[in-house]
Amino acid sequence: MTEYQPLLQLSGVSKTFADNTVLDALDLTIYDGEFLTLLGPSGCGKTTVLRIIAGFEQEDCGSVMLDQQNLAVLKAELRPVNTVFQSYALFPHMTVYENIAFGLKMHKVAKADIKTRVDEALRMVRLDSFAQRKPHQLSGGQQQRVAIARAVVNRPRLLLLDESLSALDYKLRQEMQIELKRLQRQLNITFVYVTHDQEEALSMSDRIVVLNKGKVQQIGTPREIYENPANLFVARFIGEINQFDGHVVRRIDEQHVEVVAEGADWVVKTDHPFVADDKVHVLLRPEDIRLTKSELVLDSVHVEGHIYECSYKGKTLDSYIRLASGTKVIASEFFDEDDPDFDYRLEQKVALQWTTGWEVVLPYEYAN
Amino acid sequence: MNMQINQFRFWAIGLATSWLALFVLVPSLMVLVTSFLTRDPDFLIRFEFSLDGWRSVFDPSFISLLWDSLSMALITACICLAIAYPFVMCLMSLPSKWRPIILFLLIVPFWTNSLVRIYAIQYLLGKKGLINDAMLGIGLIDKPLDLLYTPFAVIFGLSYILLPFMILPIYSAMEKLDLRLLDAAKDLGANAAQRLWRITLPLTLPGIVAGSLMVILPAMGMFFVADLLGGSKHALLGNVIKNQFIQTRDWPFGAALSVLMIILLSFMLWLYYRATKLSNRQGGINDSDF
Ligand SMILES: Nc1ncnc2c1ncn2[C@@H]1O[C@H](COP(=O)(O)OP(=O)(O)O)[C@@H](O)[C@H]1O
Ligand SMILES: [Mg+2]
Numbered sequence: 001m002t003e004y005q006p007l008l009q010l011s012g013v014s015k016t017f018a019d020n021t022v023l024d025a026l027d028l029t030i031y032d033g034e035f036l037t038l039l040g041p042s043g044c045g046k047t048t049v050l051r052i053i054a055g056f057e058q059e060d061c062g063s064v065m066l067d068q069q070n071l072a073v074l075k076a077e078l079r080p081v082n083t084v085f086q087s088y089a090l091f092p093h094m095t096v097y098e099n100i101a102f103g104l105k106m107h108k109v110a111k112a113d114i115k116t117r118v119d120e121a122l123r124m125v126r127l128d129s130f131a132q133r134k135p136h137q138l139s140g141g142q143q144q145r146v147a148i149a150r151a152v153v154n155r156p157r158l159l160l161l162d163e164s165l166s167a168l169d170y171k172l173r174q175e176m177q178i179e180l181k182r183l184q185r186q187l188n189i190t191f192v193y194v195t196h197d198q199e200e201a202l203s204m205s206d207r208i209v210v211l212n213k214g215k216v217q218q219i220g221t222p223r224e225i226y227e228n229p230a231n232l233f234v235a236r237f238i239g240e241i242n243q244f245d246g247h248v249v250r251r252i253d254e255q256h257v258e259v260v261a262e263g264a265d266w267v268v269k270t271d272h273p274f275v276a277d278d279k280v281h282v283l284l285r286p287e288d289i290r291l292t293k294s295e296l297v298l299d300s301v302h303v304e305g306h307i308y309e310c311s312y313k314g315k316t317l318d319s320y321i322r323l324a325s326g327t328k329v330i331a332s333e334f335f336d337e338d339d340p341d342f343d344y345r346l347e348q349k350v351a352l353q354w355t356t357g358w359e360v361v362l363p364y365e366y367a368n
Numbered sequence: 369m370n371m372q373i374n375q376f377r378f379w380a381i382g383l384a385t386s387w388l389a390l391f392v393l394v395p396s397l398m399v400l401v402t403s404f405l406t407r408d409p410d411f412l413i414r415f416e417f418s419l420d421g422w423r424s425v426f427d428p429s430f431i432s433l434l435w436d437s438l439s440m441a442l443i444t445a446c447i448c449l450a451i452a453y454p455f456v457m458c459l460m461s462l463p464s465k466w467r468p469i470i471l472f473l474l475i476v477p478f479w480t481n482s483l484v485r486i487y488a489i490q491y492l493l494g495k496k497g498l499i500n501d502a503m504l505g506i507g508l509i510d511k512p513l514d515l516l517y518t519p520f521a522v523i524f525g526l527s528y529i530l531l532p533f534m535i536l537p538i539y540s541a542m543e544k545l546d547l548r549l550l551d552a553a554k555d556l557g558a559n560a561a562q563r564l565w566r567i568t569l570p571l572t573l574p575g576i577v578a579g580s581l582m583v584i585l586p587a588m589g590m591f592f593v594a595d596l597l598g599g600s601k602h603a604l605l606g607n608v609i610k611n612q613f614i615q616t617r618d619w620p621f622g623a624a625l626s627v628l629m630i631i632l633l634s635f636m637l638w639l640y641y642r643a644t645k646l647s648n649r650q651g652g653i654n655d656s657d658f
Contacts, residue, residue, distance in 0.1 A: 082556065083551075083552070087546075091549060091552070102558070150556070
């Protein structure tokens with residue numbers, strides 16, 4: 001991200017509705033040209049962030065700076081920011097062409113230029129032949145693309161997209177994800193995309209901001225967020241994860257400590273300066289766990305348990321394992337059709353293993 | 369079970385249809401037929417074809433009267449619109465729990481007979497009325513103004529009586545307006561005036577047209593308003609029709625005028641239909657390609 005210049009800076013932005021604190025001293029820098037995703041559960045304040053940036057909502061305190069200019073003094077209609085609304089909000093009494101031309105008309109662009117730019121935008125979203133349709137004559141995906149064209153045709157510095165794909169069905173959503181990425185690269189406009197869908201966030205973003213209860217939980221690339229979650233909330237929100245609670249026995253070297261969890265001694269890798277007796281969570285993604293039938297087991301076993309459920313997922317086989325302590329674990333393994341042993345009986349005893357370093361070790365949080 | 373529902377449907381629809389036929393279609397046809405009959409001094413009408421009734425409609429003196437009535441109705445509609453639209457906009461900016469209360473207050477006076485209220489206006493506008501007294505009192509004028517028995521008085525009375533009929537349809541159109549569209553327009557750079565002109569007005573047009581219809585038509589027919597506030601000089605179409613039936617006893621002419629009014633109504637309904645289609649948000653009529 002270092003080649004990017006800061007474009008928009010939110011500093012200490014707070015927003016309270018009645019006595020519901022929706023944003024709590026939010027700090028966030030958005031860089032020019034990036035695809036940034038705000039990810040968080042429903043009601044965590046994502047839309048409110050967008051509405052403050054767009055100017056529909058006034059922050060209670062803090063500042064919003066765009067290109068070193070304080071946005072507080074700039075009305076919504078004057079900000080070089082455009083929004084793709086979750087509901088599309090297409091003007092029902094105007095044709096597709098008029099919808100897309102609306103922003104240019106408001107900015108008093110010359111008529112001939114309007115035509116060129118609208119036609120170009122229509123081509124870009126592949127709706128050239130739909131210019132004279134009314135919005136209600138279009139399918140959901142087409143309306144979606146009109147909404148995008150209507151926003152990008154104004155060449156905003158910043159494009160805000162609020163759950164723009166969530167109303168579309170799965171297949172169309174996948175296509176539109178790719179389409180959006182293509183558009184973003186092609187236009188070189190900064191995108192701020194809001195979603196509660198972690199898969200969507202991981203596949204589209206340059207950077208992800210994980211929000212919860214109006215606070216930033218973590219900012220990072222999809223890979224950082226997935227592989228090194230900063231806390232339990234992020235770890236659990238971004239995909240499936242297994243959690244083992246334990247404590248540190250001793251430090252082995254700069255990067256490794258010995259942990260006792262699930263009645264076993266594990267060597268784990270961590271940058272955190274844990275000392276003996278610190279309570280920790282050891283976290284593992286289901287796909288990082290390798291299962292072996294217990295009778296075949298060698299050394300380097302981490303823990304053993306019994307299979308209590310198997311679920312065929314197409315690409316993978318998900319096994320649900322109960323450990324002696326009662327902790328439940330999910331392991332997700334790729335199918336190997338050539339392996340005759342690749343199948344588990346219910347109540348079969350299995351050993352769990354993983355490569356040291358694949359686990360995530362977090363300081364203990366009271367939250368369970 | 370199904371039989372019962374079918375039977376019920378048959379009777380319900382049958383009853384409604386007969387009701388409409390008996391009390392709407394038959395009288396309308398009677399009026400239409402009457403307009404082509406001959407006037408008779410003793411029996412009101414004679415069953416003999418004649419175009420006299422319609423000839424009187426196109427008499428220049430009557431056309432100018434019709435024009436006066438129409439223009440008074442149009443002015444009334446404009447005044448009602450000019451008051452109602454901003455009123456509804458203010459209403460919409462209030463918290464939604466307040467709106468029904470205010471609409472209720474608006475309707476309360478209309479439980480009083482409108483004739484009584486027109487008498488009240490007569491008193492208000494008279495030479496010794498409240499308005500003249502007040503203006504004399506503060507020295508704005510030094511002799512009472514002739515307010516009563518003027519077109520102004522008629523339009524004032526009509527506007528007062530008919531204002532709610534403009535407000536309610538506009539309110540119901542405004543309530544359906546998707547506020548997110550206004551956010552979208554703002555986002556695209558439209559200022560308050562542009563949002564009003566390009567989004568709010570076109571999308572509430574059906575309400576405006578419906579309200580105008582509900583003002584213009586009665587405004588041409590409310591003969592007692594013209595009788596009480598306009599004296600004999602400022603007649604509405606309604607006065608003329610009433611006079612033909614009750615005083616002059618020229619039933620074919622009166623019937624022809626009634627038919628004219630029905631044609632006017634149909635024309636305005638067609639306008640209303642056009643306006644709703646213009647701002648249609650769901651499937652339109654011309655969606656043959658879908
Ligand atoms: N205009 C408003 N008035 C009152 N409460 C609001 C308003 N807008 C949002 N909220 C509340 O703020 C919280 C966050 O909303 P929002 O930003 O829409 O969340 P998200 O988009 O992440 O789902 C919710 O609890 C919502 O009820
Ligand atoms: Mg939202």
